[in-house]
Amino acid sequence: MNHITEILILMFLAITFLQSGIDKISDWKGNIEWLKSHFSETFLKNKVPFSVGLILVLEMISGLLAVIGILSILINQNTEIAFISGIISCITLLFLLLGQRVAKDYDGARTIVIYFVPALFLVYLLQ
DSSP: OTTHHHHHHHHHHHHHHHHHHHHHHHTHHHHHHHHHHHTTTSTTTTOHHHHHHHHHHHHHHHHHHHHHHHHHHHHHOOOHHHHHHHHHHHHHHHHHHHHHHHTTOHHHHHHHHHHHHHHHHHHHHHO
């Protein structure tokens, strides 16, 4: 099968981002409350709802494009949407990394890198 590595990475990104987005939607209030305390000592403390909304949009776009990218590869061997999904996924993860670094949550930042590596590898494979 052509593009199996890309498809598997896209599946990983779809699961990661769609689950995270759905969690934010289903427990918006709980996420906002926790993140307000997480960022209470930072310049983001008054921008938490906006920031979470921005991340939610980016995550859902990344996840949906990953699913569409898989279908596009399977149906017509076109990798263009998959490539765009990889780029937007990387941008989303960089926003998340920035947030963790600002909050001085270095363990959280390290975790983001674990997700960033396959997303970046996808971009590399499809460029």
